[in-house]
Amino acid sequence: MVKNREFDLSVSAYGVARQYHYDLAVLPWGATEPHNLHLPYLTDCILSHDIAVDAAVKCFDEYGKRCMVMPPVPMGSQNPGQRDLPFCVHYRYETQRAILADLVENLNHQGIRKLVIVNGHGGNNFKNMIRDLTVDYPDFMIATGEWFKLANPKEYFDQPGDHADEIETSVMMYYHPEFVNLQEAGPGQGKGFRLEALKDHSVWMPRNWGKISPEDTGVGDPRLSTAEKGKRFATAIVDKYAKFFRDFALVEQEDDLYE
Helix, strand or coil: CCCCCEEEECCCHHHHHHCCCCEEEEECCCCCEEEEEEEEHHHHHHHHHHHHHHHHHHHHHHHCCCEEEEEEEEEEECCCCHHCCCCCCCCHHHHHHHHHHHHHHHHHHHHEEEEEECCCCCCCHHHHHHHHHHHCCCCCCEEEEEEEHHHHHHCCCCCCCCCCCHHHHHHHHHHCCHHHHHHHHCCCCCCCCCHHHHHHCCCCCCCCCHCCCCCCCCCCCCCCCCCCHHHHHHHHHHHHHHHHHHHHHHHCHHHHHHC
């Protein structure tokens, strides 16, 4: 028996899915990009998918609400300099919006009115897309968040960074140790901005990856990573998502979202 067939469309079949009523859909969204020298290109997809499935299972086991996790989307938005790297693919806003719009149109047609995007790639930004889609589908509710921000990494890791670092490496070691070649990892000595407003994030511009991490693409040292750290962090994230899935599933109309 394939594990989690009731909650994971990547391994499910129509004979399974048609038996149940689903309270909401969950969409993992990542990217296709290098992750230092030791993690897969699809790290953002793999981790957002695994987190989403674990949260969907926990939501049903503890709260009785059923979610279906869609296959992860590998079409991510990249920074300047990343497109120069072999097989790193940048997808435009228009492409991402078309994918999301098609998915919402189909779910809405099928009577599913709630979607949670579990984003695994910091370069993706869905807010404007969601605002546009609420004009076209006023009864369809979409929530989004980056899974790695649902808990404070400093409480779980010694030296958290922000790309192919101790966080992503540890969580991948927990879920898929066979995908991690830690002995091949570079130090991830990424450079930061020099201008103060860019450093404190009061002003934003994209980072040029060819300038900030030309040696191994990493930002943050992964060499202190362990599967145990990854398990503790992932468990905390899954708990929060499961509770949100339950709460979101209980919302019957938009007015229920407000105090």
